Amino acid sequence: MTRKTTGDVGGRRTIRDVAARAGVSASTVSRVLGGEYPVSTSTRTRVMRAVRDLDYVADARAKAIAGAGTPTLAFVLDDITGPSFAHMAHGVEREATRLGHLSLVCSTDGDAERQLEFIEMMRAQRAAAVILVGGTADTAEYRERMARIADSLASAGSRLVLCGRPPLDPGTPVTVIEYDNESGAYALCAHLLAQGHRRVLFLGGKPSNTTAQGREQGYLAAHRARGVTADPTLRLFGDFTRDSGHRLIRQALAQGLDFTAVMASTDMVASGALTALHEAGLSVPEDVSLVGYDDIPFARDLNPPLTTVHVPYEDLGRLAVRTALTRTPDAPDEHLLLGTHVVVRASVAPPSETRE
Amino acid sequence: MTRKTTGDVGGRRTIRDVAARAGVSASTVSRVLGGEYPVSTSTRTRVMRAVRDLDYVADARAKAIAGAGTPTLAFVLDDITGPSFAHMAHGVEREATRLGHLSLVCSTDGDAERQLEFIEMMRAQRAAAVILVGGTADTAEYRERMARIADSLASAGSRLVLCGRPPLDPGTPVTVIEYDNESGAYALCAHLLAQGHRRVLFLGGKPSNTTAQGREQGYLAAHRARGVTADPTLRLFGDFTRDSGHRLIRQALAQGLDFTAVMASTDMVASGALTALHEAGLSVPEDVSLVGYDDIPFARDLNPPLTTVHVPYEDLGRLAVRTALTRTPDAPDEHLLLGTHVVVRASVAPPSETRE
DNA sequence: ACGCTCGTGGCAACCGGTTCCCGGGCCGGA
DNA sequence: TCCGGCCCGGGAACCGGTTGCCACGAGCGT
Numbered sequence: 001m002t003r004k005t006t007g008d009v010g011g012r013r014t015i016r017d018v019a020a021r022a023g024v025s026a027s028t029v030s031r032v033l034g035g036e037y038p039v040s041t042s043t044r045t046r047v048m049r050a051v052r053d054l055d056y057v058a059d060a061r062a063k064a065i066a067g068a069g070t071p072t073l074a075f076v077l078d079d080i081t082g083p084s085f086a087h088m089a090h091g092v093e094r095e096a097t098r099l100g101h102l103s104l105v106c107s108t109d110g111d112a113e114r115q116l117e118f119i120e121m122m123r124a125q126r127a128a129a130v131i132l133v134g135g136t137a138d139t140a141e142y143r144e145r146m147a148r149i150a151d152s153l154a155s156a157g158s159r160l161v162l163c164g165r166p167p168l169d170p171g172t173p174v175t176v177i178e179y180d181n182e183s184g185a186y187a188l189c190a191h192l193l194a195q196g197h198r199r200v201l202f203l204g205g206k207p208s209n210t211t212a213q214g215r216e217q218g219y220l221a222a223h224r225a226r227g228v229t230a231d232p233t234l235r236l237f238g239d240f241t242r243d244s245g246h247r248l249i250r251q252a253l254a255q256g257l258d259f260t261a262v263m264a265s266t267d268m269v270a271s272g273a274l275t276a277l278h279e280a281g282l283s284v285p286e287d288v289s290l291v292g293y294d295d296i297p298f299a300r301d302l303n304p305p306l307t308t309v310h311v312p313y314e315d316l317g318r319l320a321v322r323t324a325l326t327r328t329p330d331a332p333d334e335h336l337l338l339g340t341h342v343v344v345r346a347s348v349a350p351p352s353e354t355r356e
Numbered sequence: 357m358t359r360k361t362t363g364d365v366g367g368r369r370t371i372r373d374v375a376a377r378a379g380v381s382a383s384t385v386s387r388v389l390g391g392e393y394p395v396s397t398s399t400r401t402r403v404m405r406a407v408r409d410l411d412y413v414a415d416a417r418a419k420a421i422a423g424a425g426t427p428t429l430a431f432v433l434d435d436i437t438g439p440s441f442a443h444m445a446h447g448v449e450r451e452a453t454r455l456g457h458l459s460l461v462c463s464t465d466g467d468a469e470r471q472l473e474f475i476e477m478m479r480a481q482r483a484a485a486v487i488l489v490g491g492t493a494d495t496a497e498y499r500e501r502m503a504r505i506a507d508s509l510a511s512a513g514s515r516l517v518l519c520g521r522p523p524l525d526p527g528t529p530v531t532v533i534e535y536d537n538e539s540g541a542y543a544l545c546a547h548l549l550a551q552g553h554r555r556v557l558f559l560g561g562k563p564s565n566t567t568a569q570g571r572e573q574g575y576l577a578a579h580r581a582r583g584v585t586a587d588p589t590l591r592l593f594g595d596f597t598r599d600s601g602h603r604l605i606r607q608a609l610a611q612g613l614d615f616t617a618v619m620a621s622t623d624m625v626a627s628g629a630l631t632a633l634h635e636a637g638l639s640v641p642e643d644v645s646l647v648g649y650d651d652i653p654f655a656r657d658l659n660p661p662l663t664t665v666h667v668p669y670e671d672l673g674r675l676a677v678r679t680a681l682t683r684t685p686d687a688p689d690e691h692l693l694l695g696t697h698v699v700v701r702a703s704v705a706p707p708s709e710t711r712e
Numbered sequence: 713a714c715g716c717t718c719g720t721g722g723c724a725a726c727c728g729g730t731t732c733c734c735g736g737g738c739c740g741g742a
Numbered sequence: 743t744c745c746g747g748c749c750c751g752g753g754a755a756c757c758g759g760t761t762g763c764c765a766c767g768a769g770c771g772t
Contacts (some may be wrong), residue, residue, distance in 0.1 A: 012482075012512050014758060025722050030760055037761095038719065055508045060480035061417040062758035065727050069759090070477075080449070080461075081442050090437050093463050097470075102477065105436075105461050107449050114453075121426075121458065124416035126368075152411045156368050242653055271657040278659060297598050301627040303634060303659030370728060381752050386730055393731095396750065418728035421757050425729090717770085725762085732755080739748080 013056040022050035033058065034068075064126070073321060074122035074130045075105045076115060082240065082268070083296040084313050088133055088163070091317025099325050101128065112136075119149055123156065129324035131317075133163040135211030143168055150174040161324045163316060166210050167335055175327070176335045177320050181211055184309040184340035185218025185263075186225075188291050191307070191342060192261050193226045196350045197289060201259040203248050203269050204237040212240075215265045215293060234259055238269070245272030253280050260288055260351035267292035267299045267308055274302055285349035295343055305345035312338060369412040378406035389414065390424075420482070429677060430478035430486045431461045432471060438596065438624070439652040440669050444489055444519070447673025455681050457484065468492075475505055479512065485680035487673075489519040491567030499524055506530040517680045519672060522566050523691055531683070532691045533676050537567055540665040540696035541574025541619075542581075544647050547663070547698060548617050549582045552706045553645060557615040559604050559625050560593040568596075571621045571649060590615055594625070601628030609636050616644055616707035623648035623655045623664055630658055641705035651699055661701035668694060 019026040024043060031037035032047040039047075050056075063069035075092045077085045089105055096103035104122065108114040115132075122130050130153060136142060147168050150160040154173035162168070167176040192200050202219050205212030216235070223230040236252060238244030245264055249272070252259070262277075264270035270292030277284055284290050284304055292299060295310035316338060323334055375382045380399060387393035388403040395403075406412075419425035431448045433441045445461055452459035460478065464470040471488075478486050486509060492498060503524050506516040510529035518524070523532040548556050558575050561568030572591070579586040592608060594600030601620055605628070608615070618633075620626035626648030633640055640646050640660055648655060651666035672694060679690055 015760095016758080026759080027723080027761075028721055031721085034760080037721095040720065043721080055511070057476060057480045059421065059482060059758055060477070061420045061482065062727090063760080064417045065415065065421060065729085066758080066760045067727065068761095079446070080436065081439075081446050083437075083439070086437050086442050090435070090463065093436070094465070102460075104458075107446065109450070120413060121416070124413045126415060126417065155411070242657065271654060274659075275657045275661070298627060298654050301598065301631045301658065303630070305631070371730095372728080382729080383731075383753080384751060387751085390730080393751095394749065399751080415728055418757090419730080421759085422728080422730045423757065424731095714772095715770100717768100719768085720766090721764105722766100723762105723764085726760085728757105730756085732753105734751105734753085736751090737749090740746095742743100742745090 013054045015056075015058065018047065018050045018054055018056050021054060022047045070100065070102050071128045072125055073101045073103050073325070074118070074125070074127040075103055075317075076108060076118050076122070076130065076132050077105065078108055078110045078134045080105065080107045083298070084266075084294045084311065085133065087296075087313035088317035088320075091314035091319075092131065092321050093317075094314075095318040095321040096325075099321065101321070101325065103321075116145075123153060123158070126156070127158055129159040129161055129321070131161040131163055131320050131324065132165060133317075133320075135165055135205075135209040135213075137206075137208035138166050138210050138213075139208075146174070147172045159324050159327065161320050163320045164211065170333075172333070174333060175320075175323055176333075177316060177323065177338070178336070179311050179316060179338040179340055181214025182218040182221065184293065184311070184342070185215040186222045187218075187342050188293065188307075188309050189219045189222035189263055190226065191344070192263065192289060192291065192348065193222060193228060195261075195289070195348060197261040198228055198351075199231065199234060199259045200261040200263050201252055201257065202235045203245055203262060203264040203273060204235060205240045205244075205265050205269075207237050212237075212265055219263060233257065240266045240268060242268045242272035245269035245274075246276045247272075249273045249276035249280075261348070262288060262290045264290065264292045267294045267296045267306060270306055270308070271298070271302060274306075285347050286352060289348040289351070291348060300345060302347070304347045307343065307345045307348045309340050309342045311340050369410045371412075371414065374403065374406045374410055374412050377410060378403045426456065426458050427484045428481055429457045429459050429681070430474070430481070430483040431459055431673075432464060432474050432478070432486065432488050433461065434464055434466045434490045436461065436463045439654070440650045440667065441489065443652075443669035444673035444676075447670035447675075448487060448677050449673075450670075451674040451677040452681075455677065457677070457681065459677075472501075479509060479514070482512070483514055485515040485517055485677065487517040487519055487676050487680065488521060489673075489676075491521055491561075491565040491569075493562075493564035494522050494566050494569075495564075502530070503528045515680050515683070517676050519676045520567065526689075528689070530689060531676075531679055532689075533672060533679065533694070534692070535667050535672060535694040535696055537570030538574040538577065540649065540667070540698065541571040541621075542578045543574075543698050544649065544663075544665050545575045545578035545619055546582070547700070548619060548645060548647065548704065549578060549584060551617075551645070551704060553617040554584055554707075555587065555590060555615045556617040556619050557608055557613065558591045559601055559618060559620040559629060560591060561596045561600075561621050561625075563593050568593075568621055575619060589613065596622045596624060598624045598628035601625035601630075602632045603628075605629045605632035605636075617704070618644060618646045620646065620648045623650045623652045623662060626662055626664070627654070627658060630662075641703050642708060645704040645707070647704060656701060658703070660703045663699065663701045663704045665696050665698045667696050 015026045019029045106118040153160045161175045236248045292308040295308045299306040375385045462474040509516045517531045592604045648664040651664045655662040
């Protein structure tokens with residue numbers, strides 16, 4: 001009664017089982033499977049036959065620990081359900097497998113604690129890179145925490161990538177890939193103002209979220225540039241969900257807020273806002289104009305098709321893994337800023353009746 | 357010059373490094389970290405201090421191979437970008453982490469070859485369960501292939517779960533969780549027919565895809581039940597994307613097809629169809645009624661809000677992992693069939709002018 | 713015919729952990 | 743005082759692979 005499972009059925013096969021069945025040593029099996037080492041044809045076929053008979057697959061963890069094995073890469077996001085995140089995840093996946101890496105994706109559901117747990121877990125997995133995506137509260141504590149993570153990842157030969165999230169202090173070993181929220185929002189809002197709108201309602205996300213902040217800054221900057229004062233009562237905050245947009249518009253209408261256009265911080269928010277507007281008997285863009293942000297595929301199917309700003313999410317994901325994985329050890333820390341552009345559809349028109 | 361990295365900075369820490377720094381043996385470190393074994397307070401604090409100083413994290417792969425370690429579960433889908441898949445992924449993730457498992461999600465981009473690769477890879481990872489999701493071509497070859505996979509997974513102590521995909525031959529060690537495509541489509545189409553529609557255009561997916569087939573069957577069954585003959589020229593096929601719906605409607609209109617309602621096999625498809633209809637100057641539901649399938653969150657934001665059938669995708673995902681993981685070794689193979697229900701919104705009305 | 717490569721394959725160390733088994737020190741009870 | 747336990751920690755085997763090193767046999771040149 002040895003520890004070898006020599007039976008023909010059931011149980012997990014080890015390389016030694018295969019070796020025994022083929023009448024060779026474990027090393028030989030490993031070499032046959034590895035493919036680099038010269039092995040006589042007869043031995044090779046015997047081994048391959050045993051592998052097939054036993055339906056053997058080498059344990060990936062064991063390979064990994066022994067130095068062979070597929071490298072891994074981790075992608076940590078808030079919620080896979082958000083279309084923009086999903087597209088990034090898609091880009092990450094594609095590029096990772098193209099580069100021969102396995103990619104793990106983890107949803108934190110917006111929980112900062114879980115995010116830390118995941119990062120730690122990925123460090124334990126010896127991931128070649130950890131990509132963090134989505135805005136956060138940019139507090140001092142946050143920066144410090146991220147810096148610590150960046151350091152410990154770096155010292156373990158891994159790499160922290162921040163994607164769509166603000167950079168840390170210079171000198172921190174981190175790769176940052178952002179897209180320009182502020183300019184996008186600026187251009188979008190400028191478009192609205194150029195049409196003659198003067199009271200545009202801003203539907204924000206969590207005030208502490210950097211993505212939400214960037215978009216709000218763009219909104220404000222556009223107002224400043226055009227010399228129109230932005231009424232602070234026209235800025236409402238919720239989150240990035242459809243329901244948030246719906247709720248905020250109902251609230252605005254109930255409060256009797258006066259506005260001729262709505263700038264939602266997300267297409268999802270815009271989508272909810274649109275139905276709330278419709279439910280209130282308002283038509284878009286005749287009664288009120290509406291714009292979103294992200295250019296998710298659905299944006300063009302709303303009625304009217306939504307004017308929004310296009311963000312190359314899939315490229316973002318691809319780029320994140322590429323720069324992280326193909327980076328030379330001592331290269332300077334990269335900080336890429338991807339451009340966005342507004343795509344004009346039919347949801348914006350000049351205000352029907354110019355106020356003031 | 358030993359192999360131990362005793363420096364204070366850089367490099368991957370091993371348990372032996374920690375042991376050396378704390379002046380104990382590796383076993384002791386392992387025990388402190390494990391928490392079960394009695395260790396004196398002084399030793400424990402020394403070890404913990406060394407762990408902190410060195411920023412040590414145990415290698416998850418090594419733990420796994422040694423029998424400790426977090427179990428893993430794999431989720432293989434076609435495209436994370438599809439909203440319904442994303443929701444399932446979400447459910448899977450949540451439930452998996454709730455049950456203390458790490459979940460890997462892999463997108464195959466609809467490539468059957470990559471799907472096999474992933475399954476093999478997950479087998480190599482010794483995943484506790486492999487969840488396959490989404491329709492497929494239900495060929496003899498497919499069933500055989502899946503049966504083989506189910507067997508080899510089972511013999512390795514793992515489990516194959518088919519989610520939203522047809523069952524295999526009885527006796528195959530597999531868990532199947534389906535939602536009822538045919539009844540849902542039946543109810544939906546019956547709703548259309550009950551309103552007086554007699555010529556409803558069906559926008560299908562790939563004809564070989566089982567999900568697409570199920571929905572088509574429901575469409576046909578509803579016709580039969582009502583005694584209305586379904587004109588075969590009113591069945592167009594593409595895939596489950598928005599663009600497919602858009603294209604198919606343009607094509608139908610160009611061909612001069614005669615129909616008063618459209619039944620899209622997916623909300624995404626319906627979404628594209630809707631804009632194509634609008635672009636052609638047709639209004640919904642006055643000129644033509646439209647229904648979808650899936651009840652993705654956006655469905656209610658289309659204009660008009662889309663009548664569709666609700667599928668509990670997130671529950672589906674949750675259920676898949678729960679039944680797979682909490683199953684007792686010799687339990688009979690489960691086959692769950694989840695119900696769906698149609699949600700009536702404003703995209704359906706009686707045909708404006710009754711034909712024939 | 714002898715010695716040298718070269719082709720081939722086994723042994724054993726190693727990857728980074730966990731855990732069984734055992735032994736030393738200290739305590740209390742007889 | 744002596745002995746039995748208990749508490750605690752170390753050594754070593756093991757998990758399932760990979761790979762450096764070495765030995766053995768055959769073919770070949772001289």
